[in-house]
Amino acid sequence: MSVSTEPIQLPSPAEPSTRRRLPRGLRRPGTIVAGAWLVLVVLASATARWWTPFPAEHQDLGQVLGGPTARHLLGTDELGRDIFSRLVAGGWISIGPALLAVAVAFGVGVPMALLAAEHGRRAEWSCSRVAELLLALPTTVILLAFVGSVGVHVWAIMAVLGLLLSAPVYRILLALAQSLRTRLYVDAAKVNGVGSLQVNLRHVLPGLATTIAVQAAQLFALGILIEAGLAFMGYGPAVPTPSWGGLIGDAQQHIYDDPWMMVPTGVVLALTVIAANQIADSLAGERERTAPVRKPARRSGRFVPTAVRPSAVVTSDALLEVRDLHVGVDDGPELVSGVSVRIRPGTVLGLVGESGCGKTMTARSLLGLLPDGVAVTEGSIHFGGRDLVGLTERELQAVRGREIAMISQEPMVALDPMFSVGYQLTRPIRRFRGVGRREARRTALDLLAQVGIVDPQRVLRSHPHELSGGMAQRVCIALALTGSPKLLIADEPTTALDVTVQAEILSLLRSLVRTSGLSVVLVSHDLGVVADLCDDIAVMYAGQVVESGTVTAVLDDAAHPYTGALLSANPHIPQGEEVPDRLPSIRGTVPAPEHWPDGCRFAQRCALATARCHEPIEAAPAHRDGTVRCIHPLSTATTVAPSEPGAAR
Amino acid sequence: MLTYLARRFGLGVVTVLVASVLSFLLVHASGGSPGVITAGEGATKAQIAAENDRLGWNRSLTAQYATWLTHAVRGDLGASLIDGHTIWPDLTQRLPVTASTAVFATLVSGVLGILPGVLAAVRGGRLDRVITTLSGITLSLPQFWVGIVLVYVIAVKGRLLPATGYVAFTTSPSQYAQSLTLPVLALGLTGAAIIARTTRAGMVNALQQEHIRTLRALGTPAWRIRYLHALRFAGAPVVAVLGVQFIALFGGSVIIEQLFALPGLGQAAQNAINTHDFPAVQGVVVIATVVVVATNLVLDLVLATLDPKVRAA
Numbered sequence: 001m002s003v004s005t006e007p008i009q010l011p012s013p014a015e016p017s018t019r020r021r022l023p024r025g026l027r028r029p030g031t032i033v034a035g036a037w038l039v040l041v042v043l044a045s046a047t048a049r050w051w052t053p054f055p056a057e058h059q060d061l062g063q064v065l066g067g068p069t070a071r072h073l074l075g076t077d078e079l080g081r082d083i084f085s086r087l088v089a090g091g092w093i094s095i096g097p098a099l100l101a102v103a104v105a106f107g108v109g110v111p112m113a114l115l116a117a118e119h120g121r122r123a124e125w126s127c128s129r130v131a132e133l134l135l136a137l138p139t140t141v142i143l144l145a146f147v148g149s150v151g152v153h154v155w156a157i158m159a160v161l162g163l164l165l166s167a168p169v170y171r172i173l174l175a176l177a178q179s180l181r182t183r184l185y186v187d188a189a190k191v192n193g194v195g196s197l198q199v200n201l202r203h204v205l206p207g208l209a210t211t212i213a214v215q216a217a218q219l220f221a222l223g224i225l226i227e228a229g230l231a232f233m234g235y236g237p238a239v240p241t242p243s244w245g246g247l248i249g250d251a252q253q254h255i256y257d258d259p260w261m262m263v264p265t266g267v268v269l270a271l272t273v274i275a276a277n278q279i280a281d282s283l284a285g286e287r288e289r290t291a292p293v294r295k296p297a298r299r300s301g302r303f304v305p306t307a308v309r310p311s312a313v314v315t316s317d318a319l320l321e322v323r324d325l326h327v328g329v330d331d332g333p334e335l336v337s338g339v340s341v342r343i344r345p346g347t348v349l350g351l352v353g354e355s356g357c358g359k360t361m362t363a364r365s366l367l368g369l370l371p372d373g374v375a376v377t378e379g380s381i382h383f384g385g386r387d388l389v390g391l392t393e394r395e396l397q398a399v400r401g402r403e404i405a406m407i408s409q410e411p412m413v414a415l416d417p418m419f420s421v422g423y424q425l426t427r428p429i430r431r432f433r434g435v436g437r438r439e440a441r442r443t444a445l446d447l448l449a450q451v452g453i454v455d456p457q458r459v460l461r462s463h464p465h466e467l468s469g470g471m472a473q474r475v476c477i478a479l480a481l482t483g484s485p486k487l488l489i490a491d492e493p494t495t496a497l498d499v500t501v502q503a504e505i506l507s508l509l510r511s512l513v514r515t516s517g518l519s520v521v522l523v524s525h526d527l528g529v530v531a532d533l534c535d536d537i538a539v540m541y542a543g544q545v546v547e548s549g550t551v552t553a554v555l556d557d558a559a560h561p562y563t564g565a566l567l568s569a570n571p572h573i574p575q576g577e578e579v580p581d582r583l584p585s586i587r588g589t590v591p592a593p594e595h596w597p598d599g600c601r602f603a604q605r606c607a608l609a610t611a612r613c614h615e616p617i618e619a620a621p622a623h624r625d626g627t628v629r630c631i632h633p634l635s636t637a638t639t640v641a642p643s644e645p646g647a648a649r
Numbered sequence: 650m651l652t653y654l655a656r657r658f659g660l661g662v663v664t665v666l667v668a669s670v671l672s673f674l675l676v677h678a679s680g681g682s683p684g685v686i687t688a689g690e691g692a693t694k695a696q697i698a699a700e701n702d703r704l705g706w707n708r709s710l711t712a713q714y715a716t717w718l719t720h721a722v723r724g725d726l727g728a729s730l731i732d733g734h735t736i737w738p739d740l741t742q743r744l745p746v747t748a749s750t751a752v753f754a755t756l757v758s759g760v761l762g763i764l765p766g767v768l769a770a771v772r773g774g775r776l777d778r779v780i781t782t783l784s785g786i787t788l789s790l791p792q793f794w795v796g797i798v799l800v801y802v803i804a805v806k807g808r809l810l811p812a813t814g815y816v817a818f819t820t821s822p823s824q825y826a827q828s829l830t831l832p833v834l835a836l837g838l839t840g841a842a843i844i845a846r847t848t849r850a851g852m853v854n855a856l857q858q859e860h861i862r863t864l865r866a867l868g869t870p871a872w873r874i875r876y877l878h879a880l881r882f883a884g885a886p887v888v889a890v891l892g893v894q895f896i897a898l899f900g901g902s903v904i905i906e907q908l909f910a911l912p913g914l915g916q917a918a919q920n921a922i923n924t925h926d927f928p929a930v931q932g933v934v935v936i937a938t939v940v941v942v943a944t945n946l947v948l949d950l951v952l953a954t955l956d957p958k959v960r961a962a
Contacts, residue, residue: 129660132660133664133667136938137664137671137941138937140897141903141933141934142668145671145930145931146675149672149675149676149678149927151679221789228793229793229901229904232791251797252797262794262798266797269794270791273790273791274786277785367866369862393871397868400866400868401866406863408862413859413860414860415860415863416860416863418878418881418882418957427869428869431869465958476863479867
């Protein structure tokens with residue numbers, strides 16, 4: 001009997017309001033069948049005495065060890081008793097005690113977890129020590145010792161099992177309850193004078209519901225197995241009473257002369273446990289269920305190149321040129337539609353916009369690192385004389401790190417926690433530069449010094465969890481530099497950092513651009529940062545570039561109402577100007593990709609919108625070298641008559 | 650790290666003490682008395698009382714426990730009420746049997762579980778569904794039933810291996826292996842299913858981590874990402890579950906030892922229980938707890954070498 005509980009995937013605690021509908025997992029056919037089976041077994045067993053063909057104890061010594069017949073559907077045992085009748089009758093005594101164990105486990109575990117979460121360190125300390133102790137006890141042996149001294153009392157034994165199982169219940173629920181209690185709505189309830197019991201019942205317990213249900217189903221399955229195991233050893237219900245474990249025990253005695261006997265009970269027992277586990281699995285949720293399907297490197301047909309246009313010749317001065325890039329979810333909405341941007345060597349391009357505008361997707365597509373199920377559907381990315389769209393995974397691998405590198409939003413999780421900084425740096429250095437261990441180490445030290453780390457020796461020896469956020473981001477930048485790339489993609493590199501550290505990282509990036517000729521694509525929602533660091537800017541809204549050009553041109557003379565709105569919502573007040581009482585904000589939110597309209601996507605939030613805005617609008621040349629996608633531009637930037645629609649720039 | 654281990658060790662000692670107190674109290678709460686057993690059937694009340702007196706049963710609980718404990722730390726767990734043999738040597742003789750099954754079953758579940766788990770996570774698609782379903786079914790099967798089926802198919806029908814019995818390694822290594830194969834398989838198959846599940850979940854989670862994207866953005870070869878970085882990240886929970894499993898297998902061996910007639914600790918436990926041999930019950934509980942505690946300590950060490958964060962704690 002295995003007393004191992006599979007580590008339970010914690011579903012993210014549901015807020016109380018999301019509780020009402022049945023979890024989707026429960027509505028799947030497999031789960032319904034599983035639930036129906038459990039109900040059927042219990043009902044059939046509870047009513048067994050009225051409908052089974054024979055009483056469970058009815059013996060027929062003329063019919064011993066018979067196989068299945070019309071009279072005895074599942075055959076007979078060594079005393080000629082009908083196996084089917086005994087199997088049905090034994091259902092409750094096999095399932096009921098398991099339910100009791102589950103009830104005790106939660107009856108003890110849940111209040112303990114709630115108490116420990118509520119009453120702070122002291123209560124938690126004592127509860128946790130008790131739980132640790134219970135966890136360290138050998139479950140089976142304790143149960144047997146109980147049987148040995150107190151005797152065979154099935155329900156009492158299972159209650160003791162429940163007590164032992166309350167420890168894992170407590171452990172898992174405690175962590176969850178603690179995190180729930182830090183939620184704002186719980187604080188709000190407490191501030192409003194809601195009583196402690198009320199807070200627990202109304203706000204904490206509902207958040208634990210899913211986890212409790214998952215665990216209950218798993219422990220129920222475990223309980224059935226343990227109960228059956230005990231009965232199999234002879235510590236089940238007293239002799240003539242049938243129980244599943246006991247029936248299998250009987251079958252074991254006749255493995256030589258009637259092997260059939262072990263089949264029916266074993267199958268019914270297994271099906272019941274499978275049903276309970278199935279319910280646990282589906283409750284545990286969709287989140288963990290599916291592993292991403294690995295796609296064979298970019299199958300043809302996934303991406304249809306928009307014919308080999310002669311016009312697709314790369315303009316000579318651009319390091320990277322994105323043309324008409326479309327990124328979409330497989331069988332879903334488009335996330336990026338028709339983005340065109342270019343990056344000149346040694347310059348910084350800022351991609352700005354609110355969250356959900358497709359900035360990150362655009363940036364990630366440059367490296368072919370889109371999430372599973374998202375792909376480039378149209379357009380081209382020209383870099384170093386070839387189109388990155390349509391390269392195989394292997395070809396892209398050669399580009400990544402060596403020619404284009406990336407640093408991410410959250411430096412604290414961007415480094416592998418299991419390996420030292422030294423290992424993580426020297427590995428790619430050796431691969432990229434073909435040098436030995438010692439040389440790589442020296443290069444790593446140089447790189448760390450280059451990104452402004454004061455004590456490279458020590459950092460090289462440390463593990464990621466020993467670094468601060470700013471240090472980790474510096475290490476990430478050093479990591480990105482290991483392959484001496486020409487282009488660095490920085491996706492909100494400072495968002496997760498303290499303000500002072502932000503400035504340091506930005507100035508580091510600036511000096512890297514200046515000294516090494518690196519080009520950078522900077523994804524940001526902070527216009528101040530962009531104004532500070534970038535040469536060119538592309539303002540994105542709802543998957544499109546709505547305005548682009550040099551930073552000075554666009555920010556000083558914004559043409560698109562969205563850019564204007566972003567600028568006025570920006571808290572960087574130029575010197576000498578009056579600080580407004582209240583910062584203007586853009587009303588409404590970015591629509592979800594499936595609701596993007598055909599016309600101007602900003603129209604519904606735009607004060608200047610007219611009926612014509614709801615028709616498709618092409619990007620028009622503006623800011624000398626840039627574009628704007630608006631028919632009511634704020635400024636005179638669009639001096640060139642919008643006579644050549646479609647010509648991106 | 651050292652303080653952490655010291656703390657865990659301290660907790661382990663406490664656990665063993667608590668287990669011994671528990672079993673001691675259980676024995677006394679049961680209402681029976683050892684005199685009934687040693688005096689034999691048909692003994693008079695006076696004879697039973699005399700026996701109880703001789704065994705020190707009438708002394709205060711604390712005095713009795715103190716005596717038991719001072720003997721126990723010197724490796725003396727008392728003598729059986731049934732035949733008077735000393736318990737400690739008997740249990741230590743049985744330990745290798747149970748340890749063999751538990752160790753090999755853990756190895757089997759590791760080897761048979763990790764590979765499909767990794768495959769399911771890495772390949773995804775249909776293979777993933779097949780592996781997930783199969784492991785879901787296997788982990789729901791009662792081990793003793795799997796054992797019976799194995800006995801029937803391999804020993805009774807196939808005549809490939811002995812159905813029951815145990816041969817010591819020192820007697821004949823090949824027969825030792827043969828006698829252990831079926832019990833190890835019966836225990837290891839369900840274990841493998843659980844490990845496959847854990848590994849798959851761990852790998853899926855690992856492959857979604859941000860640091861994996863960093864590695865991909867550096868053009869790190871796919872095999873290196875999967876089998877070095879992701880697997881190591883997923884490794885800690887797998888090792889933890891393997892440890893839990895070893896403990897569970899140690900306990901689960903009670904049933905398997907009955908099924909395969911193996912002279913291990915489980916059998917001793919069962920004998921002691923069936924004959925109400927109180928000192929032996931207590932001895933088994935203590936030995937089993939020591940094994941659990943020792944396993945947990947080893948587990949802590951392994952996890953610490955795997956995860957630098959734990960090491961620093």
